[in-house]
Amino acid sequence: MEGKIETVCIVDDDDIYQFTASMEIQKTNLVNKIIMFPNGLKALDYINIEKDNPGNLPDVIFLDVNMPMMDGWDFLKEFIIMKANLPKSIVIFMVSSSVDSRDVDRAHEISEVSGYMVKPMGKQRLTEVFNTLLS
Amino acid sequence: MDSILEFFKNLFDAKGFMPRWVCGNWTELHGWIYIIANIAIWAAYFTIPILLYSFIYEKKRFIFKNVIVWFILFIIFCGSTHLIDAVIFWYPMYRFNAIVLSVTAVVSWGTVFVLYKYIPRALEYKSPEQLQYIIDEQTKELATAYEKLSDSEKQFKALVNNNPDIITRISKDLKYQFINDSILKVRNMKIEDIVGKNIEEVSKNDNSPNTNSFLTNVKKAFESKEVQQYEFATNTNTLNQGYFSMTVVPLKDENSDEVEDVITVTRDITTQKLYEIELVQNVANLEILAQKHENKRRILEDFTYIVSHNLRSPVANLSSLLHLIQDENNADIRELLIQKVFIAFEKLSITVSDLTTVVQIRQNIEIEKELLRFEDILKDHLTNLEMQIKQVYAEIDYDFSKCESILYPKIYLESIILNLLSNALKYKSPDRKPKIIFWTEVAKDGIFSLFCQDNGLGIDLKKNGNKIFGLNKTFHEHPEAKGVGLFMTRNQIETMGGTISVESQIDIGTKFTIQFNNYSDQWKAR
Secondary structure, rough: OOOEEEEEEEOOOOHHHHHHHHHHOOOOOOOEEEEEEHHHHHHHHHHHOOOOOHHHHHEEEEEEEOOOOOOOHHHHHHHHHOOOOOOOOOEEEEEOOOOOHHHHHHHHHHOEEEEEEOOOHHHHHHHHHHHHHHH | OHHHHHHHHHOOOOOOOOOOHHOOOOOOHHHHHHHHHHHHHHHHHHHHHHHHHHHHHHHOOOOOHHHHHHHHHHHHHHHHHHHHHHHHOOOOOHHHHHHHHHHHHHHHHHHHHHHHHHHHHHOOOOOOOHHHHHHHEEEEEHHHHHHHHHHHHHHHHHHHHOOOEEEEEEEOOEEEEEEOHHHHEOOOOOHHHHHEHHHHHHHHHOOOOOOOHHHHHHHHHHHHOOOEEEEHHHHHHOOOEEEEEEEEEEEEEEEEEEEEEEEEEEEEEEHHHHHHHHHHHHHHHHHHHHHHHHHHHHHHHHHHHHHHHHHHHHHHHHHHHHHHHHHHOHHHHHHHHHHHHHHHHHHHHHHHHHHHHHHHHOOOOOOOOEEEEHHHHHHHHHOOOOHHHOOOOEEOOOOOEOOEEEEOOHHHHHHHHHHHHHHHOOOOOOOOEEEEEEEEEOOOOEEEEEEEEEEEOOHHHHOOOOOOOOOOOOOOOOOOOOOOOHHHHHHHHHHHOOEEEEEEOOOOOEEEEEEEOOOOHHHOOO
C-alpha cells in the first residue's frame, strides 16, 4: 500500500461537494484513486460488478445520508447483506450536512459505519482519518 | 165418622141452639154493647190487614213480608170470630164458629211460630234512631274522608302543576285527557283548548313542526308498549330556540295488559343543551387550536430540517471551496474553484429565495381569494404545456362536474395544478403512454377535494412517504427533479387550511388528493 490508501469512493448527489471533497482528498496525498457516484444505487451496482476484483473495490466509502433513488441508509442495508461475499473489508463513513442528532445516533447504531462526518470535511480532518486507517 | 159428616152437613145450621138474645138474661143495653163492641173489633181487625197489605205492597223489598202475611191472616180470623160472636145473637151458628175458631187457632200458632223464627233476625234490625245515629256517624266519616281526598287531590294537582315538566295524559284515540299548567310557560294556550281535543287538532293551532315526531312516538308507545324518548328543539313564549326532551310512557291496564293511555313528560333541557353545545364548540376550538399548534410544530420541524440540510449543505460547499482557493497556488485551478463558488452561491440563493417564498406563503393567510373554475385553470396550463404534452403523447382528462369552481387565491390554485400536472408529465413511465386525470369531488360534509392520478413511475411511499412534500426532495434520478414544487404546493394548501396526501405504487402510478378547507364559503360561492 506504500503508506497510501488505494481507492476512496465518494457517494453523493451534490456535484460541487463531489468536486471539493475529491480535491481535499487529493491534497492529503494519502489516497491513490478516487471514484464517485451520484447515489447509493449506482455505487451498489459498481460494487456488485467489481465484487470479484478486489483491486477495483474501494477501501473507504464516504457515504452521503440524503440522496435520491437510494439514500445512505438504504445503501447500508444492501451493503450489509452483500458484505460477506466481498473479497476485502470496506470502511464506511456517513457524511451529511445535517447536524441532526437523530442521524448521528442512527449512524452510531450501525456497526458497519466507522464514523459520522459533518460537511465540510476539510483537508485536515481527512488527513487524520486516513492516518488512523493506515496505522 | 157419621158425627163428623153430620157436623159438616149442618155447618151453617143453627138447629139445636138458641140465639143469644134468648139464651140468658140479656138486657137490651148489655146485649147491644156486646154486639157493637164485637162488630167494632171485627171492623178494626178487618181494616188492619188492608193497611198492612198496602204497606207491604209499597215496601216491595221488606224482608218481614212473611210475618206480615201471617199476621194479616191471624187478624182476619180473629176479626171473624168477633163478627160471628155478634151474629150469634140472632143466628146461633155454633158449628161454623167452631171451625172458624179452629182455623184461627191454627193460624195463631202459625203466627207464633213464624214470629219466633223471625225474632232473632228482627233483633238485628236497628231502630230508626239507631239507624239515624249510624247514618250521622257514617256521614261524618265520609265527610272527613272526602276532605282528605280533596286535600290529597289538591296536593297532587299542586305537585303536577308546579312540576316544571309538561305532563299530559293521552288516550288511545289520541285525545288529551289531561295537561298540567306548565304548558302555559311555553305556549300561549288555554288548558280548556287542549283537554278533550285530538293531538292534531291542538297542534294545528300551535303550528309546531315537531307534531309529526310527537305523533309518531305516541303511536309507537301505544303499539310497542315501551317507553319512547327523544329530543327536539322549538321556539317558546320566551325562547327563540328551546331544547326539550320528550318521554312517552305507556300506561298498561293491569288486567288486559293493553296500553289504554300514555303519559308524556316534556322537560326543558335548554340550559344543559346550551352548555353541551358550548362544550362541543370549545372542544372543536381546542382541536382547531391543537391542529394549529401541530401545524406550527411541523412548520418549525420543516424549517429545522431545511436549515440542517438545505442551507447547511451549500454553506458547507462554499466553505470548502473558499478553503481550497486559499491554499491553491495554481491560477487555473483557482479560476475553476471560483467558478464553482458562483455555482454554489447560485444554489444557495435559489434555496434562500424558495424559503423566502414559502415564508411569504405561510404569513400571507389573508391573501385575496376569487371564484375560480378548475377547468379554466387547467386549460390554461394545457395550452402553455402543449408542446411538452404532445412530445410524450400524454392523454390528459378531467371531470370537474361534481365541483366546478372554488373560492381560492388564483396564484395558488394555478401553482398547485401546474405542479401536479408537470410532476405527472415529468415522472411518466418510459413503458406507457402517460395518462393523467384530474377530477373534483364534494364529500358529504361539503368538503371539496381535487384529485390528480397518473400512470407514471410511482414513488416508494414506505421509504419516502414522510419526505415527499419536503424541500429539495427528489426520488428520481431525473435532470429536472428539483423537489421544490411539492414543497411549495403543500405550503400553499396548508396555509389555506387544507391538506394534501398521496397514494402511489411503484411502476403503476401516483394519486394526489387535495382537500380544501373553507368549504362553507365555497358552498355559498356555488
